[in-house]
Each structure stands twice: as C-alpha cells, then as structure tokens.
Amino acid sequence: MVGSGGREHALAWKLKQSPRLEALHAAPGNPGIARIGQCHPAHAEDAESLLALCHELEIDLAVVGPEAPLVAGLADTLRHAGIAVFGPSAAAARIEGSKTFAKDVLEAAGVPTAARLSVARPPCVVKADGLAAGKGVFVCRTQEELDAGLRAAAALGEDVVIEELLEGEEVSLLVLTDGREAVPLAPAQDFKRIGDGNSGPNTGGMGSYSPVAGLGDAEVEELVDTVHRPVLAELAHRGAPFAGVLYAGLMLTDDGPKVLEFNCRFGDPETQSILPRLEGDLLEALEGVAGGRLDGSVAAGDRAAVTLVLASGAYPERSDDRGTPIGGVEEAESTGALVFHAGTARHGEQLVTNGGRILNVTAVGDDLPAARAAAYDAADRISFAGLQYRSDIALAAAEGHVRS
Numbered sequence: 001m002v003g004s005g006g007r008e009h010a011l012a013w014k015l016k017q018s019p020r021l022e023a024l025h026a027a028p029g030n031p032g033i034a035r036i037g038q039c040h041p042a043h044a045e046d047a048e049s050l051l052a053l054c055h056e057l058e059i060d061l062a063v064v065g066p067e068a069p070l071v072a073g074l075a076d077t078l079r080h081a082g083i084a085v086f087g088p089s090a091a092a093a094r095i096e097g098s099k100t101f102a103k104d105v106l107e108a109a110g111v112p113t114a115a116r117l118s119v120a121r122p123p124c125v126v127k128a129d130g131l132a133a134g135k136g137v138f139v140c141r142t143q144e145e146l147d148a149g150l151r152a153a154a155a156l157g158e159d160v161v162i163e164e165l166l167e168g169e170e171v172s173l174l175v176l177t178d179g180r181e182a183v184p185l186a187p188a189q190d191f192k193r194i195g196d197g198n199s200g201p202n203t204g205g206m207g208s209y210s211p212v213a214g215l216g217d218a219e220v221e222e223l224v225d226t227v228h229r230p231v232l233a234e235l236a237h238r239g240a241p242f243a244g245v246l247y248a249g250l251m252l253t254d255d256g257p258k259v260l261e262f263n264c265r266f267g268d269p270e271t272q273s274i275l276p277r278l279e280g281d282l283l284e285a286l287e288g289v290a291g292g293r294l295d296g297s298v299a300a301g302d303r304a305a306v307t308l309v310l311a312s313g314a315y316p317e318r319s320d321d322r323g324t325p326i327g328g329v330e331e332a333e334s335t336g337a338l339v340f341h342a343g344t345a346r347h348g349e350q351l352v353t354n355g356g357r358i359l360n361v362t363a364v365g366d367d368l369p370a371a372r373a374a375a376y377d378a379a380d381r382i383s384f385a386g387l388q389y390r391s392d393i394a395l396a397a398a399e400g401h402v403r404s
C-alpha cells in the first residue's frame with residue numbers, strides 16, 4: 001500500500017479482511033495502518049525506493065493510493081520491473097493530472113460536462129490546470145470572488161481553465177476497471193467546503209456518506225454507460241488505456257448528469273464510506289484489475305455509512321499542524337465506529353497531529369440517520385487543540401432532503 005492518508009488506512013483495513021492476504025506492507029503508511037501491517041519509511045513519490053522495497057519484500061501486488069505518484073509514473077516504473085500494480089499508467093492518469101486533457105477527452109467522447117468559457121465573467125468556475133489537492137478550484141458567483149479566484153489560481157503557477165458554473169446535487173461515482181470492463185462501486189457524496197452549509201473555501205473533502213438517494217443499481221449503470229464507459233473507450237483509443245479506479249465527480253443538474261472532474265484513484269473521504277459497505281473481497285478485485293481480468297464482486301450491502309473528517313484549526317489554508325496531542329481515539333473506537341488515521345504521527349506513546357485532515361471517523365448503521373448519529377457520537381469523544389469538523393455531514397440526506 002503506497003500512501004499515508006485516511007483513504008489508504010481504509011483500503012488497508014478492507015484488504016486485511018481478505019483470506020488471500022499473506023502480509024500487508026505500507027510505504028510510508030501511518031500510525032493507524034501500523035496497527036494492521038508493517039510500515040516502511042519510503043516516500044510515496046520516491047519511485048526508486050518503492051521499487052527497491054517491492055523487490056526486497058517480494059511484493060505480489062502494489063496498490064497506489066494517491067494521485068501524485070500515479071501522475072508521475074509510479075505504476076509504469078513498478079510494472080516495467082514485473083510487479084503487479086493496482087493503479088493507472090502516467091498516460092492514463094492525465095485524466096486527473098490535467099484539467100485541459102480531461103476536457104479534451106470528455107468532448108471527444110461526447111460526455112456531458114461544464115462548458116469551457118473563453119471570457120471570465122461571473123458566475124463561473126476558475127480551475128488551475130494541474131494537481132492541487134482539491135484546492136485549485138474557485139467557484140465564483142461575484143466579481144470579487146472572480147478577481148480573488150483568478151489571483152489565487154495564478155499564484156499556483158498553472159494554466160487556468162474557466163468553465164460554466166453548474167448547479168445541482170454532487171455525487172462521486174467510482175468504477176473499478178481493467179481498461180475494458182467497468183464495475184461500479186457504491187455511489188457516495190462528498191462535502192468539499194470547509195464550513196457548515198457548504199460555506200468557505202474548497203478542501204480535499206470534509207465528510208462523506210453512502211448510499212445516495214435515487215441512485216440505485218439501474219441509475220448507476222446508466223451513469224456508467226453515459227460517463228465512464230465512453231471515457232475508457234476514448235482513453236484506450238488514444239493509446240492510454242486506464243486500469244485502476246476511475247472516479248467521476250458528477251453534478252446532477254436539471255439537464256442531466258455532467259462531469260465536474262475525474263480522479264485516477266480512490267476518493268478521500270468517499271472511500272472511507274464506500275469500503276465498510278462493500279461485501280466482496282477487495283483484494284481479489286484489485287488483483288483482477290492489476291492482472292487485466294477484473295472479476296470478483298464489489299457489491300455493497302444494504303447498510304449506510306457516514307464519515308466525518310476531523311481537521312486541524314488552520315485547514316485548509318494550512319496542512320502542517322504537527323505535534324498537537326490527540327485524545328479519545330480509543331473511546332471513539334469503543335462505540336463501534338472506525339477511526340481512520342489521515343494525518344497523524346506518534347511521539348512515543350502519544351498520538352499527535354501531522355497534517356491538515358487528521359482523523360476520519362466512519363460509522364455504519366441500518367440507515368443514514370443511524371450511521372450519522374453513531375459517527376457524531378464517536379467523533380465527539382475525540383479531542384485535540386484546534387480540532388474542527390462540520391456538524392452537517394449527511395444531514396440533508398438523513399432528513400430525506402437530497403434530491404437526485
């Protein structure tokens with residue numbers, strides 16, 4: 001397992017349940033993953049060290065969590081050395097790595113997306129072209145927001161894309177794919193803004209839930225037919241077949257679904273709500289993708305899951321809170337909730353903060369209201385200086401107000 005966030009902890013936790021797993025190694029991992037596998041101090045973006053580690057440990061399957069190493073070609077490096085990898089090539093990962101490339105592919109594939117605008121005029125959305133950890137997108141309804149958005153995007157030193165502002169309900173729909181077959185995972189909703197009521201700046205994601213009302217198996221199949229399958233065919237046609245997990249961020253507008261973005265990896269924090277609902281053997285499915293023969297079931301059970309992101313006080317402006325002592329994790333776990341580590345470290349026996357998004361608390365329940373109540377009950381037991389989390393994750397959905 002390559003990576004160190006809450007998504008990687010959730011993946012490791014689920015992989016650990018497979019009877020096929022012999023040993024789990026993570027690079028670099030985190031204190032949560034260290035409880036279920038062995039962590040090694042190799043950076044996720046240091047392909048040479050990771051390759052050496054794979055050889056030394058005789059790794060049978062490398063699972064790459066984050067986008068940056070994929071966009072930089074880690075999967076190619078490992079694959080060329082004969083190691084089975086779950087994760088797309090650099091050529092296919094451009095679907096996330098470049099917003100202009102993604103737009104070109106969408107347009108060529110005839111998949112609905114926000115129109116590109118040649119003039120920046122509110123309302124519109126300003127996007128920095130390259131990877132920005134969810135922080136390169138500025139939704140501008142006023143001229144002031146537009147001026148600020150253009151300045152902030154320019155400061156990232158990337159080309160800028162301007163597009164139409166879409167309104168509607170957002171949903172994240174991920175498919176596992178070996179480049180040919182596409183098998184959907186349960187749809188999830190993510191909460192991008194830092195503040196309650198979707199206020200404040202965009203973040204990497206402050207919470208998630210699954211399932212999403214109105215998106216049953218038939219609706220999901222239709223979305224995959226409209227969005228993922230044409231894009232996979234277009235990427236293959238361009239000589240960049242995509243194998244791994246293709247994540248579509250969709251806006252369900254009055255004119256139908258439109259693509260906001262693609263990611264070339266599992267969503268964070270969507271994965272933390274998707275995997276606890278998954279009934280099949282994840283390891284078998286990921287091995288199938290890596291081997292070009294996707295099989296195994298990734299169907300979700302009937303229960304619901306809600307994930308809360310516990311962030312440091314300065315997030316998202318800063319993601320470098322370090323060394324602040326964290327308390328209450330065991331009390332939270334004693335409620336039956338899952339606590340995934342996202343940005344933590346250990347100083348001796350003491351768990352401390354190490355990042356912006358620090359912990360993820362996930363609870364599963366018979367329905368969304370039950371899962372939501374359990375997630376908040378567990379999260380309320382955790383404390384550290386500056387701790388912030390949204391109080392309205394999955395609230396509208398639990399009250400039955402999510403339209404789709």
Ligand code: AMP
Binds near residue numbers: 114134137163165170
């Ligand atoms: P992205 O990284 O492109 O998904 O953008 C991050 C977030 O910005 C999305 O999840 C949406 O909440 C918002 N967003 C992006 N593009 C648009 C758009 N065209 N219209 C409205 N909101 C958008």
Ligand code: GLY
Binds near residue numbers: 204205268269
């Ligand atoms: N939660 C949004 C993302 O993973 O990009």
